[in-house]
Amino acid sequence: MDAPAPIDPMLAKPTPTIPEGPGWHYEPKWDGFRCILFLRAGAPYLQSRDRKPLDRYFPELVAALPRVLPPDAILDGELVIMTPHGLDFDALQQRIHPAASRVARLAQETPAAFVAFDLLAEGGEFLLARPFAERRERLERMLAAARPPAHLTPATRDPAIARDWFERFEGAGFDGIIARQLDAPYQPGKRVLAKIKHLRTAECVVGGFRWNRGEEGRSVGSLLLGLYDEEGILHFVGHTSSFGASERRELVAFLAPYRSDDETVGFGRGRTPGAESRWTSGRDLSWQRLRPELVCEVTFDHMQGPRFRHAATFRRWRPDRDPRSCTFDQLAAPVPAELRAVFAAASL
Known part of the structure; x- marks a missing residue:
C-alpha cells in the first residue's frame, strides 16, 4: 500500500427509530472526524471523509498507531478527543490549524484517539465485498490486544441495549446510534447505514x-x-x-x-x-x-x-x-x- 487510493466512507441516512429484527448490529455514533486509516510500511495515512489527508493535524496518531496496530490493513473509524466529561468536538476542531507549532502543542495537550468500527482490508486482502459480520469478527481479532490510542467501538445485537445507549450516552457527547446489517457489504459513498440521532x-x-x-x-x-x-x-x-x-x-x-x-x-x-x-x-x-x-x-x-x-x-x-x-x-x-x-x- 505505497500510495493508498482514496476510499469514500460508507454513509448513514437519518432514521426516526432504532430498527429491530434479526440481522441488525448497533454501535454508538461517535462525535468526531470520520477517518479511513491506511496502515502501511512507514507512516500510516489518515484520510478524511472528503478524501483529504489528516496526518499533519494529528502527529501523535501518526507516531503511535503503527506501534499498536498491525501493518498492511485499512480501517474505518473516527478520530475523537476524550475528556473526563466525554467527547470534546471543540478540542478536535481546534486541531485543524495551519500553524505546525500550534498543532504540535495541542497534540500534547489534547491527544486524539482512533476508534475503529470496520475493517476494509487485512494482510493485503480487500474485504469490502465480505459481509459486515465477517469484517467485524476479523476487526475484533485484530484489536484484541490493541492499546491506546487505538480502540474498538462497543457493539451489540440487542435493540434493548441500543436503546439504553441512546438514552445514556447523550450526555457524554455521543450523537446517537448507528445501525447496520450484518450481511451487508461495504458500499463506499452510499447512505446505507441507519443513524438515529437525538436531534435532527x-x-x-x-x-x-x-x-x-x-x-x-x-x-x-x-x-x-x-x-x-x-x-x-x-x-x-x-x-x-x-x-x-x-x-x-x-x-x-x-x-x-x-x-x-x-x-x-x-x-x-x-x-x-x-x-x-x-x-x-x-x-x-x-x-x-x-x-x-x-x-x-x-x-x-x-x-x-x-x-x-x-x-x-x-x-x-x-x-x-x-x-x-x-x-x-x-x-x-x-x-x-x-x-x-x-x-x-x-x-x-
Missing part, C-alpha cells in the same frame, strides 16, 4: 449573510444556509441567527475573507434568499454574498418543501466537511408507517 441535524454551506438591522458593517444578523442538489447547484434552504451580541460582532471579521461580489458565486444559479412574499413585504431582504467554502452544522425541527420551516439553530462549524458533500440527501427521511398505510390502501 444538517451540515449546510454558508452562502451568504445578512447584517444585523441598524448595525450594518458592525454586526451579523444571520447566516444564509444552502444545500446542493443532484446537479451540483447550491440552493438556499434557510437561515440561522442563534448568536449572542459578541458573536455577531466577531462574525464580521470571520466572514470577511469569504465575501464576494461575483453574482455567479454561491447561490448564483439556484434558489436565492431575499425573494419577497406577502409575509415579507416591506422588509429589507438584502444580503451579502459569500464564497461557498464554509460549512456549519445546524439543528432544525421540520422541512417545508425544500426549506427549513423555521430558523435553524447554529451548532458548530465543520471544517472537516467538503462543502460539495452538503446535499439534500442527508435530509431524506422515511415516510411514516401511518402515511404509507394510507397510500397503500388508496392504491388498492
Whole structure:
C-alpha cells in the first residue's frame, strides 16, 4: 500500500427509530472526524471523509498507531478527543490549524484517539465485498490486544441495549446510534447505514449573510444556509441567527475573507434568499454574498418543501466537511408507517 487510493466512507441516512429484527448490529455514533486509516510500511495515512489527508493535524496518531496496530490493513473509524466529561468536538476542531507549532502543542495537550468500527482490508486482502459480520469478527481479532490510542467501538445485537445507549450516552457527547446489517457489504459513498440521532441535524454551506438591522458593517444578523442538489447547484434552504451580541460582532471579521461580489458565486444559479412574499413585504431582504467554502452544522425541527420551516439553530462549524458533500440527501427521511398505510390502501 505505497500510495493508498482514496476510499469514500460508507454513509448513514437519518432514521426516526432504532430498527429491530434479526440481522441488525448497533454501535454508538461517535462525535468526531470520520477517518479511513491506511496502515502501511512507514507512516500510516489518515484520510478524511472528503478524501483529504489528516496526518499533519494529528502527529501523535501518526507516531503511535503503527506501534499498536498491525501493518498492511485499512480501517474505518473516527478520530475523537476524550475528556473526563466525554467527547470534546471543540478540542478536535481546534486541531485543524495551519500553524505546525500550534498543532504540535495541542497534540500534547489534547491527544486524539482512533476508534475503529470496520475493517476494509487485512494482510493485503480487500474485504469490502465480505459481509459486515465477517469484517467485524476479523476487526475484533485484530484489536484484541490493541492499546491506546487505538480502540474498538462497543457493539451489540440487542435493540434493548441500543436503546439504553441512546438514552445514556447523550450526555457524554455521543450523537446517537448507528445501525447496520450484518450481511451487508461495504458500499463506499452510499447512505446505507441507519443513524438515529437525538436531534435532527444538517451540515449546510454558508452562502451568504445578512447584517444585523441598524448595525450594518458592525454586526451579523444571520447566516444564509444552502444545500446542493443532484446537479451540483447550491440552493438556499434557510437561515440561522442563534448568536449572542459578541458573536455577531466577531462574525464580521470571520466572514470577511469569504465575501464576494461575483453574482455567479454561491447561490448564483439556484434558489436565492431575499425573494419577497406577502409575509415579507416591506422588509429589507438584502444580503451579502459569500464564497461557498464554509460549512456549519445546524439543528432544525421540520422541512417545508425544500426549506427549513423555521430558523435553524447554529451548532458548530465543520471544517472537516467538503462543502460539495452538503446535499439534500442527508435530509431524506422515511415516510411514516401511518402515511404509507394510507397510500397503500388508496392504491388498492
